[in-house]
Amino acid sequence: MKDMTKGSIAPQIAGFAVPLVLGNLFQLCYNAADSMIVGKFVGTKALAAVGSSNPLMTFAILFINGMCMGASILMGMQFGGGRMHRLRRQISTTMIGGCVFSLVLSLFCIAGAPWLLRLIQVEEGLIPLASQYLRIVFSGLIFTFIYNFYANTLRALGDSKTPVYFLVFSSVLNILGDLFFVLVLHMGSAGCAAATVISQACCSLLCGLYIKRKVSILCLGRDWLVFDKGQFAETIRYGWASAMQQASVQLGKIGIQAVVNTMGVSVVAAFAAVNRIDDFAIVPQQSIASAMTSFMAQNYGAGEKERIWKGFRWGMVLEVIYGIFIGLACVFGADFFMGLFVNDAKVLTLGKSYLHLIAFIYILPAVTNGVQGYFRGIGDLKVTLWSSMMNMGFRVLSALFFVYLFHMGIQGLPVAYLVGWIAMLVFELPLLLKKIKENKKAE
Numbered sequence: 080m081k082d083m084t085k086g087s088i089a090p091q092i093a094g095f096a097v098p099l100v101l102g103n104l105f106q107l108c109y110n111a112a113d114s115m116i117v118g119k120f121v122g123t124k125a126l127a128a129v130g131s132s133n134p135l136m137t138f139a140i141l142f143i144n145g146m147c148m149g150a151s152i153l154m155g156m157q158f159g160g161g162r163m164h165r166l167r168r169q170i171s172t173t174m175i176g177g178c179v180f181s182l183v184l185s186l187f188c189i190a191g192a193p194w195l196l197r198l199i200q201v202e203e204g205l206i207p208l209a210s211q212y213l214r215i216v217f218s219g220l221i222f223t224f225i226y227n228f229y230a231n232t233l234r235a236l237g238d239s240k241t242p243v244y245f246l247v248f249s250s251v252l253n254i255l256g257d258l259f260f261v262l263v264l265h266m267g268s269a270g271c272a273a274a275t276v277i278s279q280a281c282c283s284l285l286c287g288l289y290i291k292r293k294v295s296i297l298c299l300g301r302d303w304l305v306f307d308k309g310q311f312a313e314t315i316r317y318g319w320a321s322a323m324q325q326a327s328v329q330l331g332k333i334g335i336q337a338v339v340n341t342m343g344v345s346v347v348a349a350f351a352a353v354n355r356i357d358d359f360a361i362v363p364q365q366s367i368a369s370a371m372t373s374f375m376a377q378n379y380g381a382g383e384k385e386r387i388w389k390g391f392r393w394g395m396v397l398e399v400i401y402g403i404f405i406g407l408a409c410v411f412g413a414d415f416f417m418g419l420f421v422n423d424a425k426v427l428t429l430g431k432s433y434l435h436l437i438a439f440i441y442i443l444p445a446v447t448n449g450v451q452g453y454f455r456g457i458g459d460l461k462v463t464l465w466s467s468m469m470n471m472g473f474r475v476l477s478a479l480f481f482v483y484l485f486h487m488g489i490q491g492l493p494v495a496y497l498v499g500w501i502a503m504l505v506f507e508l509p510l511l512l513k514k515i516k517e518n519k520k521a522e
Contacts, residue, residue, distance in 0.1 A: 088374075088386060089393045095239045096370035096397065102230070102243040103362040115355075116257045117268050118420045123348045125268045126421070128208035130351020131201045134336045136216050138329035139188055143181055143224045145322030147173070147231040148369075150314050152321070152458060154235035155376030162380075163296075170297065171305045173314055174228060181224035188217040199333050200340040202347075212268045219276030225283040229290060232297065234373050241289065249282035320460035324467045331471025331499070335492065338478050346489055349429035352420035356434065360405045364445050367397050368452030375456025387457070388515075395449040402445030409438035429489050437493035443500035450507045453514075466506045474499030 118126040150173040157166040188195070192213040196206050230242035253274050260270025290297045299305075339350045371394035378386045409416070413434040417427050447466070454462040477498040481491030 088389050092367075092370050092374055092390055092393050093397065095234075095237075095373060096367045098239040098243045099234070099366035099369055100363045102239070102246045103366050104359060115420055116254075116261050117271055118348070118352070119422070120261055121267050123344060123421075123423060123426070124205065125208060126351055127202075127344050127347040128205045129212055129268050129271070130347060130354065131196065131199075131205055131336065131340060132209040132213045132216075133351065133354065134199065134329060134333040135188075135192075135195050136213060138326060138333060139184060139217065139220060140223055141325035141329050142322045143177070143184070143220070144227045144231075145325030146177060146180070146318040147224070147227040148325075148372075148455075149318030149321030149460065150177075150228075151231035151235040152372065152376050152455060152460075153314060153317055154232060155373055156380030156458070158236050159377030159380030165310070166296075167299055168305055168307045169310055169314070170232060171299055171303050172307045172311045173232075173318075174303065175306050176311055176314065177224050177228055178221065181221050185217050185220035188220070189214050192217070200337040202340065202344070208268055212272045215269060215272035216275055219279050222276070222279040222283045226279060226286055229283070229286040233290075233294070234369070235376070236296065237373070237377070239370070239373070242286070245282045245286045245289070248285065249278045252281060253278035317458070317460060320464050321455070324460065324464040327464065327468045327471055331474050334471070334475035335478055335495075338475075338482055339489075339492075342482070342488065345423070345425050346429060348421065348423070349426045349433070349489060350492075352417060352426070353430045353433045355420065356409070356416045356430075357437065360409065360441060361444060363401055363405070364398060364441075364448045367394060367401065368448040368455075370394070371449065371452030372455040375453060376458075379457050387453075391449070391453045394452060395446070398445040398449040399442065402442040406438045406441040409434045409441070413438075433489050433493060436490055437496065440493060440497050440500065443497070443504065447500060447503050447507065450504075450511055453511070454507075462507065462510055466503045469506045470499040470503035472499075473502040 117129050150169065154166060154169055157163075157169060192210040193206055196209050196213070197203075201209055226242075226245070233239070233241055256274025256277055257271050260266045260274055264270060266273065336350075339347055371390060374390045374394075375387050378384075378390065413431040414427075416434065417430040421427060421430070447470070451463045451466065454460070474495050477495035478492055481487045481494055485491065487494070
């Protein structure tokens, strides 16, 4: 465990962020491997089915992760403030409540898979394949929660490295499973879903065994059965705001997917591929913001206001540098990136036109993620929730405008994203400036 209330700030944030970036990139390998293997070895229709399913699957996963993230902010504050008894009760309460919630959500998603797919305008011909894929993935939702719970708890205590080791193993296992189920057993997209569930289950098991043997502060014994109603209410308050922020982002993506689903199978397949690339581009920005959140939560709990602002400045420097780097990578590497997913010439052309446009916009989410990292770290989750809702609302409305009124096709989507990120900044910046003024007056 690592106390981030002391020591050099820049190395702490950078050192904490790097494992987070690696971990999240490996987690993305679950879906990317599915898309790459399905697109290369099964076909465009199967890729479109997996791509159509992805927003719903990601919505459920991000909602669970949001709950875990909200709870981890409380854990970070308790750890930074030295309130160990309260920390232990927070851990057990989150585990019990989260397991029950994820099981209920899993059953709902399995039962309602076809209805949910029709709700987002998936073509009827894709629904049997997409439903089968979703139901298998949703059956393993409990493993998704358990891993995210362990990972967020360890990060709240200053350890961002350990969760990465398990994700590396899990990602390799997932890819091998994809190849086995698709190429050997010829199970198609269902095989990819099965490999994902198996790898997540193994990751959760290994993470639990490690904690039992190596992390004494998380060896609660009988205290794992402690459920504190008061702390659970506080966890819901934080976790719900964080989960809704994550969910609002995914609802926006579902809205965009619904627009894409009306544009033909080639566009759906191209969008499935660029979504994977876009995820890999954005996730490091989110990881840097998460590192800022963990750093600030511990220092906020310890009352170290000066370190909070220094941490914010260093985090923003890292965000901007990365935003420039990934934009250049998408400009010059569009051919290579799209070639990883598809062979179809039309799909390749559509995907490259998308990447060339969005490359120039990545600097904006770099800034917005940094600002959100700050507000999450000090526990002001309402700002992150409302700003995300502004982003997604403007993004979906703009997509409808550019696609249906101006007939811009897939090229209208990056422009719609630009509008959403600008709206987000317009909402966030005055609130950030207000916090800066309040801090100066307090000094």
